[in-house]
Amino acid sequence: MFNFLNEVKENVKNPKNFDLNGFNIINISGKLLYVEGHTGLVTLSKELISFRVKKAVIMVEGKDMILSELSDNTIKICGEIKKVEQI
Amino acid sequence: MKWKNQTKFKISGLNQEKLLNELSKSFTLSDIDRQSKNNTTFSCGFFEHKKVEKILKNKGVKVESVTHEGVFFLLKKALTSYGLIAALVVFSALFFLQNNFVVQYEVTGLDKLSKTEVVDFVKSNFPSKKSALDTEAVEIGLIENFERVSFASCIIKGQTLVINIKEKLLPDEMYGGFAPLVASEDGKITQINLISGTLRVKVGDIVKKGEVLVDPYTIDTSGQMKKVDAKAEILADVYFEGMANHYQHFIEVVRTGNVVVQNDITLFGLSIYNFKEENNFKMYEVETEDVDLIKNLFLPFKMRKTYIYELKENVIESNFEDVKEEIVAKAKEKALEKCGECDNIKDEFYTIRHLSGVTIVNFCIVIEQQLAVYQNS
Numbered sequence: 001m002f003n004f005l006n007e008v009k010e011n012v013k014n015p016k017n018f019d020l021n022g023f024n025i026i027n028i029s030g031k032l033l034y035v036e037g038h039t040g041l042v043t044l045s046k047e048l049i050s051f052r053v054k055k056a057v058i059m060v061e062g063k064d065m066i067l068s069e070l071s072d073n074t075i076k077i078c079g080e081i082k083k084v085e086q087i
Numbered sequence: 088m089k090w091k092n093q094t095k096f097k098i099s100g101l102n103q104e105k106l107l108n109e110l111s112k113s114f115t116l117s118d119i120d121r122q123s124k125n126n127t128t129f130s131c132g133f134f135e136h137k138k139v140e141k142i143l144k145n146k147g148v149k150v151e152s153v154t155h156e157g158v159f160f161l162l163k164k165a166l167t168s169y170g171l172i173a174a175l176v177v178f179s180a181l182f183f184l185q186n187n188f189v190v191q192y193e194v195t196g197l198d199k200l201s202k203t204e205v206v207d208f209v210k211s212n213f214p215s216k217k218s219a220l221d222t223e224a225v226e227i228g229l230i231e232n233f234e235r236v237s238f239a240s241c242i243i244k245g246q247t248l249v250i251n252i253k254e255k256l257l258p259d260e261m262y263g264g265f266a267p268l269v270a271s272e273d274g275k276i277t278q279i280n281l282i283s284g285t286l287r288v289k290v291g292d293i294v295k296k297g298e299v300l301v302d303p304y305t306i307d308t309s310g311q312m313k314k315v316d317a318k319a320e321i322l323a324d325v326y327f328e329g330m331a332n333h334y335q336h337f338i339e340v341v342r343t344g345n346v347v348v349q350n351d352i353t354l355f356g357l358s359i360y361n362f363k364e365e366n367n368f369k370m371y372e373v374e375t376e377d378v379d380l381i382k383n384l385f386l387p388f389k390m391r392k393t394y395i396y397e398l399k400e401n402v403i404e405s406n407f408e409d410v411k412e413e414i415v416a417k418a419k420e421k422a423l424e425k426c427g428e429c430d431n432i433k434d435e436f437y438t439i440r441h442l443s444g445v446t447i448v449n450f451c452i453v454i455e456q457q458l459a460v461y462q463n464s
Contacts, residue, residue: 040104040108041104041107041108041111042104043104044103044104044107044119044121044127045121046120046121066118066119066120066121067107067116067118067119067120067129068117068118068119069115069116069117070107070111070115070116070117070119070129071111071114071115071116072111072112
């Protein structure tokens with residue numbers, strides 16, 4: 001089955017052989033953030049949502065954010081997304 | 088209206104991120120909205136809400152509210168909450184339907200005719216649907232088909248067809264079976280009041296039960312016999328007798344007090360052990376008793392105890408004069424048993440007969456009662 005993200009990973013030049021199988025984040029128009037490969041929610045509020053991914057924590061800052069979907073490994077965040085930061 | 092089948096939970100408590108992580112491992116959660124530090128709303132599939140509720144309960148999370156939405160939930164709600172309304176609608180429809188029919192028949196004014204005869208005729212010849220039932224036709228039908236009916240009127244009242252009938256008046260003789268009057272008991276006639284018929288007895292006659300008292304005919308002045316109902320009021324003294332015997336010598340059998348006990352232990356009716364003392368009594372009577380050997384035992388061991396009592400005969404001599412009152416009372420009691428609930432006892436007396444070794448007491452109760460019984464053949 002065609003998977004857009006896998007296609008991107010396969011076609012990109014990766015001279016240093018980084019591990020690209022950790023997680024995927026797609027920001028659509030700053031209003032919807034789609035995350036694959038999370039390992040657990042850390043913080044949940046309307047202004048800040050943070051979650052764990054492989055060897056890192058992702059922080060999403062914004063306004064009036066809600067988790068429109070939360071499953072075992074995917075997250076969909078809806079709202080005004082201002083910043084996505086990996087720490 | 089939302090068609091998607093889902094259930095919305097509103098929960099309150101601390102560390103809700105951990106709880107959501109645990110739930111998301113088993114279910115897909117949606118619309119998670121952290122309204123305040125301690126309050127969150129989220130949705131899950133309608134078919135999973137019971138499992139989610141169970142987990143929340145086990146975790147000790149306070150659930151503020153649970154809201155269901157979707158097609159399936161509405162359907163389920165309709166089937167349960169609206170079931171009663173549906174039943175009422177169906178009931179009303181059925182009630183309206185059956186309200187168009189006559190279900191009961193009430194017949195008044197009957198004397199000789201029977202109600203079932205009339206109702207069967209109406210049921211078999213006229214429709215039960217109210218709109219199709221012509222009451223005038225029923226009235227005419229009744230008058231034409233029943234000779235006795237002189238007038239009939241019908242009305243429909245609710246679901247009842249009320250039929251009022253007036254029967255033709257015929258001479259009494261025409262209704263009679265022309266059966267004779269017979270005596271209901273043995274007795275001596277004391278008073279006669281003849282209404283119709285020919286008397287066969289007179290005051291002072293002693294009659295037996297079943298004997299003819301009045302014949303169902305009269306002979307007119309021209310010597311012709313004319314059939315009539317036999318009717319009369321005939322009073323008679325009726326005698327009820329009770330008897331008691333007294334024996335000058337009689338044998339009384341009593342227990343001596345000596346007893347022999349025999350035990351027999353059984354399982355499913357089969358004897359598995361017994362202990363029997365020797366019975367040397369010449370005269371004896373036996374009593375048996377079955378008891379459970381041990382209560383609540385799986386195997387039904389039973390013990391049959393047999394008691395053998397020694398008896399002896401005593402010859403008793405009794406003087407009649409000593410027990411006379413007792414014997415007379417016994418004879419009176421037997422006489423009263425025969426006369427049932429008679430409260431108008433006219434006279435009572437007793438006779439004593441002494442035979443060889445036995446005295447017989449006959450007690451007689453005299454009651455005045457109606458003797459004539461009209462028999463319709």
